[in-house]
Amino acid sequence: MDYKTDVVIVGAGIVGSAVARQLSRYELDVMVVEKKEDIGGTASRQNQGVVCATSVFSMLMYEDEHMMDPTITNLFTISNALIYPQWIADLEVKYRQIGAICVAKNQDEMDKMEVARKKGWERGDYRTRRVTKKQVYELVPQLAPGYIGGYYCPDECAIDVFDLVVAMMQNAMENGVKVLTKTKALAIDVDKETKTVRGLKTDKGYIEANYVINCCAIYADDLAKTTGYCDYRCYPRYGQTPIMDKNLPYAPTPMVRPCPGRVATGVAITPTASGNLGVGPSADNGEDKEYTATTKEGIEKVMEQARKLIPEMDLRDSVTQFTGARCCKDPSNWVIEVSHNIKGYCEAVGITQGVTAAPAIACYIQNLLENDGLQLEPKDDFQPHRKKIKRFVDMTEEERAEAIAEDPAYGTVICRCETVTEAEIVRAIHTPPYARSVDAIKRRLRAGMGRCQGGFCSSRIVEILARELKVPVETITKNEPGSEIIVDTCRK
Amino acid sequence: MLEFDVAVIGAGPAGLAAALAAKRSGAQKVVLVERDFRMGGILEQCIHMGFGLKYFGEELSGPEYAARFIKRIEEEDITVMLDTMVLSIDGDMRVIHAVNKNGVVNIKAGSIILSMGCRERTRAQVAVPGTRPAGIFTAGTAQRFINVQNELVGKKAVIVGSGDIGMIMARRLTLEGVKVEGVVEIMPYLAGLTRNRVQCLDDYDIPLYLSHTISDIRGQYRVEGVSVARIDENREIIEGTEFDIDCDTILFSVGLIPENEVSKSAGVLLDPVTGGPIVDDHMETNISGIFACGNVLHVNDLVDNVSIESEKAGKAAALFAQGRLHEKTEAISLACGENIRYVTPQKIVRGGQDDVTIYFRVSSPERNIRIQAEADGAVLLEEKRAFVNPGEIEFITLQKENLSGINAEQLIIRTVRE
Amino acid sequence: MNEKTITCIICPSSCHITVRGSGNSIESIEGHTCKRGMKYASSEYLHPERNLTAIVKAKDYKTPVISVRTSRPVPKDKQIACMRIIRELEVGPPYEIGRVILKNILDTGADILLTNE
Missing domain, CATH: 3.30.9.10 (D-Amino Acid Oxidase, subunit A, domain 2)
Structure with missing residues (x-):
């Protein structure tokens, strides 16, 4: 299938999700392309325990010094002081x-x-x-x-890093952004004469677009090379x-x-x-x-x-x-810019502190695109609040009674270690960005992340996924295709 | 707020026996709270034989053993709440906070019995390195997938740990057409019962690798194989002994941990060795009116013992609710002597009217020994054992006559070599 | 002359018992430490038997399958063949423990019984 859009963001990690959310404020067709079965990228998914590093001091202690150019430092400062609290409040992130x-x-x-x-x-x-x-x-x-x-x-x-990624992407989707998962970006299509981006080739079809934003983190060099210009290398x-x-x-x-x-x-x-x-x-x-x-x-x-x-x-x-x-880049500086070589190509690469900087990077990129001539007309009806799945574990007893009265599935606890109910799992499957695997449920709700590591709940989550998606249990995966959990039924 | 004389949490073998005993010991209103859609607990998925020889004098499968208790529960006037999850307990007020599809359930109880059973240790607790693909299960989870949900977990399996569930699953998988490539045990001896090695592994020529460990798990999306290596007495891998086994499934059977999150919410103190509450011979915890029995207390190897022990808890809880359990007086504490890993109960209330059975595990295997109970330098009881094994629970019974004469603070259980 | 080492499962001592014999006759039993062990070794040598448990497909039941077992032990070497038959069974209500769903499987004298309800 082929598509036509104004902006394609490649990579649905924390940076891509933040950019998608920021651009969803404007009258613009935005698509996100993610090669994995779920959003959250590589680094952001595995970042389940890491702190939002707010102090520049700790950055200086731990990172290469030459990446700290003034723009980046400003990003951090602005991000933390102004943008972050607002985003967290809007998105209700823990x-x-x-x-x-x-x-x-x-x-x-x-x-x-x-x-x-x-x-x-x-x-x-x-x-x-x-x-x-x-x-x-x-x-x-x-x-x-x-x-x-x-x-x-x-x-x-x-x-909760993954909750932040889900929140940003969910909010972006609620404001009109389209997300294609299991879709691999193959090459950026550039008009050789005018050196202008025409679109993106993917394994699921062609996407005609005026702007391609490379937020591929560890894979950024692979995509950048397809434009003909790439002077850095990414490695894990x-x-x-x-x-x-x-x-x-x-x-x-x-x-x-x-x-x-x-x-x-x-x-x-x-x-x-x-x-x-x-x-x-x-x-x-x-x-x-x-x-x-x-x-x-x-x-x-x-x-x-x-x-x-x-x-x-x-x-x-x-x-x-x-x-x-984690994504490393050689040379190790961050690059957040609109390309001087290819019109319509933008990249945010080498980001080693994505959790801390993503909202600021998103705002910065939005301004870059505007400066580059992209028409950004604010949406009248932009909705900054995501419709968060009500979390049973955070409810008071009165709220629990109310939630169960409304949906009895709130009274069925599936994950005991983290107290996650069936109602939340069903909602995670039907709420953008839709959970399609056991790990996707785990990342959104923490079901299976506790001390028993899914020993009790995984067999039940597999069945809920199959029931809600109306597919055989054998097709339910842990994460990517090829990670099916059940190989067969014992008795036909 | 619902009110009951005795509230039992968990309708596995412990809860079933405890609820029944409570009712039969005079408790008027008894409630059994169970999170699953049926009673029976883990027995419902233990379809193999080996249950009931001691308690019923005949060999039964898990579901049959459970059904005998369930029938009795149904015949008695006991309230059963299924699909109901207990979230916490207020220990001082003895109020249970639970939920089910109908809403929030709060139960005020005269006494509470903790019988939530245990959970399986996971790969993380034994820190097996490698990737994290699909195809890694605890043995009990795989057992539920197959025996309850009719879902097959793989085609070619390696089992880590020689616990009973692991060996029983080796046979179960084999009978379902799954190739079991081996059982890998880090200790130099079997973790489970010899009977299970003979009938679950030897019968099907499944290799048992003692003193071996999994040094790597391979496979990005689904398990593709494991590396196995021999270890020395310090559990370090012996270089050059590594070999690979291709498989798509790994089952971990590396021990069980009493499930005490709810107990903790009530302020119940736990024994760091058993992982279960510290109880006296009435199975009462440090919180007055809260009792514990079964695998929540310590991990048993025989369900028959769980039933017997739980009846004690049920009876004491019923007496407590009626105000008939004698006042908490001074207690003799039990201590672990030579080669004893733990004992339970950990305390014996002075002036009791019953004989007291003490369950314990040894730390390492021994042959031809005597078990001794000693207080103040005097041996109260001595029993011979031809063989003791950490995998198998031992017990001795102290007669009330023996106990009444003890003035010492402490009673020591130990093994003595012949 | 055959020789077979049997691990005794009667008690935790796990004696290794060596049985010598030919065909259906036993010449000697060594290594046992009790009478029960000797009896076990002899029957394990002559006609080893096992209880067999499994699941069968269940219609209108609370789970997709129900557990079953043999009413008495079956010859060890017939387990796999018995499993092949059990795999194809399908039952409907009534679900009662002990209900026979297949009589005399493979002429072993053992019936297949439901073990749950």
């Missing part, structure tokens, strides 16, 4: 302020962090402050002995991450990090929006963009580093371990 502390073993590390504080200040971080040894142990009583002080930023927030950085159970006695209140060494980034202990703890991630550069696996050594190393911060950390309290592939 988040909580946790604060973050970097702890130092010795004066050397304190000095290093003091340099970072100064640089942070130059870039607009006025909040990160030095704390004494006593204050460090007050903030994190569980901390191992031997730390002499640290730097603390109260503004760090834990956010694998991060192994154990996720720990809720309510552990040794769970710290703020995010806790060591002062990073010259090469290795420090493993962080991160309270998540849902009340779990994320540990890690490790950081190992690789080549294979698809294949992510944990290793015994990798997980053990992460835990060993975590125990240097909190000695009680125990892998047996972990509910899952996974390896995520």
Whole structure:
């Protein structure tokens, strides 16, 4: 099937979703193309425990310095101070302020962090402050002995990253954006004479468009090459991450990090929006963009580093371990621009802090396109609030009674660990961006993400999906095609 | 607010026996709250034989064993609430907060029995490395898919852990036409019963790899295979022993954990070793009027023992609700001596009128030993065992006459070599 | 002369019992530590039998399948053949425990019974 639209966004990760939502404010035909079965990209999906890094200080501590050009810094500052709170309020995304502390073993590390504080200040971080040894142990009583002080930023927030992605895309779709999943962008079609974008070739048909926005993260170089211009390379950085159970006695209140060494980034202990703890991630550069696996050594190393911060950390309290592939770019600077070479080509690549920057990047791109001559007429009837699925676990007893009276399926708890009801699962299947797999349900509702890891609910979720989609259970997948869960019926 | 004398949470084997015993011990109004659409709990999917020899004197399948109790429950005037999920308990008020399709259900109870059973440990708790594709199940989940939902989980399987459910699933899969390539056990000995090794593995020539571990899981979307390696006594992989097995399915049977999230909401204290509540010989927890029995307390290997133990809890809960359970007095605490991993109950109330059966597990296998119960240097009881195994629960029964003379704070259970 | 090592399952001691014999006669049994073990080893040598449990398709039942078992143990080497027959069975109401849905499967003398209701 072929399509015609004004703007195609390639990649439905956090950046693509944010751009889609921002552009849905205008009288414009916008399509999003995603090669996977669900939105959420590669990095954003696996980012289930990571904090919305609000302080420039922590950026300076952990990222290559040369990516911090002034535009980017401004993006962060604007994003956090102005855009983020509004987006979170509009979209009703779960988040909580946790604060973050970097702890130092010795004066050397304190000095290093003091340099970072100064640089942070130059870039607009006025909040990160030095704390004494006593204050460090007050903030994190569980901390191992031997730390002499640290730097603390109260503004760090834990956010449910996937909920943010779903919220942005849902809101975009409610405002008219079309999303094609399981659709692989093959090449950007460029008129050789005029060097102008004509459209996008995909494995599901041709999309005629005036603008193509490359938000492919780790695959951005592959798509960029099809325009004939690409001066960078994208590669994965694998991060192994154990996720720990809720309510552990040794769970710290703020995010806790060591002062990073010259090469290795420090493993962080991160309270998540849902009340779990994320540990890690490790950081190992690789080549294979698809294949992510944990290793015994990798997980053990992460835990060993975590125990240097909190000695009680125990892998047996972990509910899952996974390896995520973060996007790295060589050279490592962020590029958010409309192409000088190809008219109608725009890209946001090299974004290593997508969770923090996505809303700001989206607003920035919208302005870039407008400056480039794209007519952006605001929609009279833009609806900034998403219609969020009412979450049983967050309801009061009165609200629960009311919800069950309205829909008895709210009275059937399917996932016990995370208290998710059948009504929510049915809604996730029928609400954009429509959940079509067990993992898609898990990401939206956390069903199966708890300590039993779907042992109890997965067999029921498979049946609910099959029933609601009116398909045989054998076709229900964990995620991508090829990940079917049931191979056959036992008795025909 | 509904009001009952005794409220039982979970209608598995423990809950069924407890509710029945409560009713028969004089509790007027008994309610059994169950989250599934039928009673019976995990027994409904345990279609294999091996249940009831001790309790009924004949060998039954899981559903048959459950049905005998269900029939009795139905004959008694016991309220059963199916499809009803308990979310939390107010321990001081003894109020249960639950929901079902009709709305919010709050139950005020004279006493409460916790009988929620247990859940399976997962791949994460044993930290098996590799990818995370489809085709990885806990043994119990696969059992439900096949035996209840009629859905086959794969064609070629490897089973991790030699627990009973894992071995029983090896046979079940084989009979359903699935090729079972092996059972991989990290310990140097079997986790489950020898009977199951003989009848579930040996009968079908399924290899058992003791002292082996899964060093990698392969496959991006569906499982494509595993790497297996021999380990040394420190559980480190011995280099050069690694080999690959192609399979599309991995079942984890790596232990069970008592399900106590609801207990915690009531303020019930748990034993770090059993993972279940600390109880006295009336099966009463630290919260007055809240009792616990079955796998919520400690993981049993024999359902018959669960029924017997749960009847004790049911009876005590009924007496409590009637104000007839004698006041909480001082208790003797039980301690684990040589080669004892845990004991339950963990306390014995002084001045009790009954014999007390103590269940325990050993830490490592031993032959020709004696089990001793000792207080203040005096041996109260000694029993011989030809063989003890961590996979199998042991018990001893202390006569009330023995107990009445104890002045010590502590009673120690231990094994002694001949 | 045949020799077969049998792991005894009568008690947790798990004795390894060696049975020697030819055809249907036993020459010697060694390695057992009790009478029950000897009896088990001899029957396991001469005619090993197993209870067989399975599921069959069920019409108008609360789940798509219902559990069944053999009324008595069947010869070990006939299990797979029995399974082939059981797989093809389909039952309707009434669902009563113990109801015979197939008599004398493969001439083993065992019936197939429902084990749930």
